Amino acid sequence: MYPFNYHRPSSLADAVKLAGGDEAKIMAGGMTLLPTMKQRLAAPSDLVDLNALGLSGIAVAGGKVTIGAMTRHADVAGSAELKKAIPALAEMAGMIGDPMVRHRGTIGGSVANDDPAADYPSACLALGATIVTNTREIAADDFFVGLFETALQPGEIITKIIFPVPDKANYQKFRNPASRYAIVGVFVAKFAAGVRVAVTGAGSGGVFRQFDFEEALSKDFSVKAIEGIKQSADGLNSDIHADADYRAHLIGVMARRAVEAAK
Amino acid sequence: MASVTLTVNGKSVTRDVDPRTLLVEFLREQLRMTGTHVGCDTTQCGCCTVHVNGEAMKSCTLLAVAVNGATITTIEGLAKGEDLHPMQAAFREHHGLQCGFCTPGMIMSAVDMVRRKGTDLDDKTIREELEGNICRCTGYHNIVKAIHYGAEAMGKAGTAAE
Numbered sequence: 001m002y003p004f005n006y007h008r009p010s011s012l013a014d015a016v017k018l019a020g021g022d023e024a025k026i027m028a029g030g031m032t033l034l035p036t037m038k039q040r041l042a043a044p045s046d047l048v049d050l051n052a053l054g055l056s057g058i059a060v061a062g063g064k065v066t067i068g069a070m071t072r073h074a075d076v077a078g079s080a081e082l083k084k085a086i087p088a089l090a091e092m093a094g095m096i097g098d099p100m101v102r103h104r105g106t107i108g109g110s111v112a113n114d115d116p117a118a119d120y121p122s123a124c125l126a127l128g129a130t131i132v133t134n135t136r137e138i139a140a141d142d143f144f145v146g147l148f149e150t151a152l153q154p155g156e157i158i159t160k161i162i163f164p165v166p167d168k169a170n171y172q173k174f175r176n177p178a179s180r181y182a183i184v185g186v187f188v189a190k191f192a193a194g195v196r197v198a199v200t201g202a203g204s205g206g207v208f209r210q211f212d213f214e215e216a217l218s219k220d221f222s223v224k225a226i227e228g229i230k231q232s233a234d235g236l237n238s239d240i241h242a243d244a245d246y247r248a249h250l251i252g253v254m255a256r257r258a259v260e261a262a263k
Numbered sequence: 264m265a266s267v268t269l270t271v272n273g274k275s276v277t278r279d280v281d282p283r284t285l286l287v288e289f290l291r292e293q294l295r296m297t298g299t300h301v302g303c304d305t306t307q308c309g310c311c312t313v314h315v316n317g318e319a320m321k322s323c324t325l326l327a328v329a330v331n332g333a334t335i336t337t338i339e340g341l342a343k344g345e346d347l348h349p350m351q352a353a354f355r356e357h358h359g360l361q362c363g364f365c366t367p368g369m370i371m372s373a374v375d376m377v378r379r380k381g382t383d384l385d386d387k388t389i390r391e392e393l394e395g396n397i398c399r400c401t402g403y404h405n406i407v408k409a410i411h412y413g414a415e416a417m418g419k420a421g422t423a424a425e
Contacts, residue, residue: 098395
């Protein structure tokens with residue numbers, strides 16, 4: 001790890017100021033950032049630790065779930081309120097990494113990092129979440145821009161994420177058994193206004209919506225409705241774990257499983 | 264340099280360290296407590312698992328400065344004098360180790376597992392919950408067995424809530 005100046009601001013205003021520096025990096029749980037720094041793939045001059053800001057907690061009200069950016073995966077997975085409101089989201093958080101990683105990693109960190117194989121981006125996109133920062137509110141549809149790339153400006157800090165409560169939802173993940181990241185993960189959410197389907201782990205541009213599945217499922221929310229729809233392998237990742245054709249196949253399988261398990 | 268104060272196994276310690284210092288380096292190199300191991304150094308193997316404010320975390324992926332003020336329990340903090348913690352005793356009794364390198368992390372994870380899941384643990388739960396701990400001797404069978412009986416013993420000894 002290269003040397004850095006460590007900051008632990010106690011107010012959001014101070015954090016924003018510090019994070020605005022050219023070579024500054026923001027640290028939430030650090031479950032991705034620290035390994036990256038240890039490999040010397042990241043070398044921030046200043047590390048801005050958000051752990052003294054609070055920004056954690058889960059609130060359910062008025063058909064919406066609000067989760068503070070610094071809420072740990074273990075707390076999302078274990079929240080009794082969330083299990084009632086959006087069980088799929090709590091279950092998804094319980095599938096991230098391992099118990100020790102879930103004790104430290106945060107929802108805000110995962111969403112801001114936008115790893116193309118992370119779980120949370122698919123939940124945000126499928127549920128039509130709103131990402132709230134220190135300056136504005138960003139719809140999930142506009143937030144995830146590409147690989148590790150979001151609409152966040154330098155120094156902009158996520159404070160909370162607001163999820164509308166769906167009629168039913170489910171997340172199915174075909175995971176890499178070593179890294180526990182998704183080779184393919186599909187989050188399906190059914191609302192009165194229609195169905196949203198988001199795919200993570202597969203797209204070469206990161207998380208994306210599967211509009212053909214959405215259209216079919218909005219008319220008929222059943223496994224049968226999407227059985228005949230072929231997912232193209234164009235634009236999907238090929239790597240040592242799975243090639244694009246296999247990932248395309250898995251998207252269909254995971255989507256059908258999610259529809260079947262949705263509650 | 265940054266000043267870090269931690270309560271480690273009940274004792275308050277303060278050291279001035281480079282902000283780059285990982286919690287595991289703080290424990291091993293500053294405090295010379297070498298029970299916490301570094302296996303992979305990439306957040307995968309779990310050999311470095313310690314409890315931070317009561318929750319199991321991987322100390323190779325935490326900066327010591329970032330947990331300043333925290334209460335840390337390491338493998339050295341489990342036994343009461345000469346008396347092994349029930350989970351340690353179960354690992355010995357059921358041969359839950361071969362080379363022993365992963366054992367401190369396995370035991371710290373197991374104790375955390377009991378805190379979260381109770382003292383009546385079936386094999387499926389134990390195996391799922393051990394996802395973050397790797398044994399390169401692949402001695403999982405007896406590790407799972409040891410955790411099962413260790414959890415039971417913790418229930419009987421009333422140590423589960425600790």
